[in-house]
Amino acid sequence: MKEFRQKCLAGDRVIGTFAAIPHPVAIEVAAASGLDFLCIDAEHSQIGRELIENLVRASDVHRVPAMVRVPGHAPESIAGVLDAGAAGVLVPRVSTASQARAAVMATRYPPVGERGVGPGRAAGYGYRIPDYLASANESIVLAIQIETAEGLANIEEIVAVEGIDVIFIGPGDLSVSIGAMGPKNADKLDAAITAIADAARKTGKTVGIFRPTADDIGRWSKAGISFYLLASDTMFLGASLAAGVTAARNA
Ligand code: 3PY
Ligand code: MG
Numbered sequence: 001m002k003e004f005r006q007k008c009l010a011g012d013r014v015i016g017t018f019a020a021i022p023h024p025v026a027i028e029v030a031a032a033s034g035l036d037f038l039c040i041d042a043e044h045s046q047i048g049r050e051l052i053e054n055l056v057r058a059s060d061v062h063r064v065p066a067m068v069r070v071p072g073h074a075p076e077s078i079a080g081v082l083d084a085g086a087a088g089v090l091v092p093r094v095s096t097a098s099q100a101r102a103a104v105m106a107t108r109y110p111p112v113g114e115r116g117v118g119p120g121r122a123a124g125y126g127y128r129i130p131d132y133l134a135s136a137n138e139s140i141v142l143a144i145q146i147e148t149a150e151g152l153a154n155i156e157e158i159v160a161v162e163g164i165d166v167i168f169i170g171p172g173d174l175s176v177s178i179g180a181m182g183p184k185n186a187d188k189l190d191a192a193i194t195a196i197a198d199a200a201r202k203t204g205k206t207v208g209i210f211r212p213t214a215d216d217i218g219r220w221s222k223a224g225i226s227f228y229l230l231a232s233d234t235m236f237l238g239a240s241l242a243a244g245v246t247a248a249r250n251a
Helices: 002-010 024-031 049-061 075-083 097-107 121-126 129-139 149-153 155-159 171-177 183-202 217-222 233-250
Strands: 014-019 037-041 066-069 088-091 141-146 166-169 206-211 227-232
Touching: 002 014, 002 129, 002 141, 014 024, 014 066, 014 233, 024 037, 024 049, 024 233, 037 049, 049 066, 049 075, 049 121, 075 088, 075 097, 075 121, 088 097, 097 141, 097 155, 121 129, 141 149, 141 155, 149 155, 149 171, 149 183, 155 183, 166 183, 166 227, 171 183, 171 206, 183 206, 206 217, 217 227, 227 233
Parallel strands: 014 037, 014 227, 037 066, 066 088, 088 141, 141 166, 166 206, 206 227
Antiparallel strands: none
16 A cells, blocks of 8 residues: 555556445445545545445455545544545545644654554554554555635645645535636636646645546646546446447437
8 A cells, every 4th residue: 555655646647536335346346447546435425434444445355545535624534544444535625724734633643643543454453553553654645635715725835734645626616616617617717726736746745636537637637637536436337327328229
């Protein structure tokens, strides 16, 4: 899993998808697709704490790193998913430098942060605590989402926070928050995305974004974005089933 963070930090292109289907079968199917990582979505899906551990376990079977998008900023939910063995966390709706620092504190063990030590799955249920302590800060990916007008306004201070690996842009929320929804406001949204990406790159941080399709990944890669969450298992299921049905009707 350490390798995954190294790839993210090096700016290698990494492709993941959101796991929103609350069942390990969906994780195994997605994990076998060749993607670089999964991100279990506990913000917008009905996936609770116990299930998260089983979904991470299913991903581990396929040696695919599983991050978790936590529902909010609570340090106990960040600690809980990391104790379950998540390869990283994606913290939504970070709008200030102090929220960014709080995410670092909850994710990293001392001396960098103040995550608590416990006998969770990640630490071999208590039998490998020293090994886990020795490697966790270097192997866990911390990504924070910039997706509000306030986050955009505070971007210079947020990207300066040490301990964050990936500045991840949420274009859906961002477009609503800055009043740039729909195709006629595409330029305004693109300018905001570019401003966030440029600020993050200046501090050497990796930049990520959600894309519903792969259509413009080449273009965003030229803007220095390397960490992608491409749609979700539910979106891929719906889109490919719809395409299959259409093809079958027209055959
Ligand atoms: C958004 O676009 O708002 C997201 O959170 C995507 O991950
Ligand atoms: Mg969002």
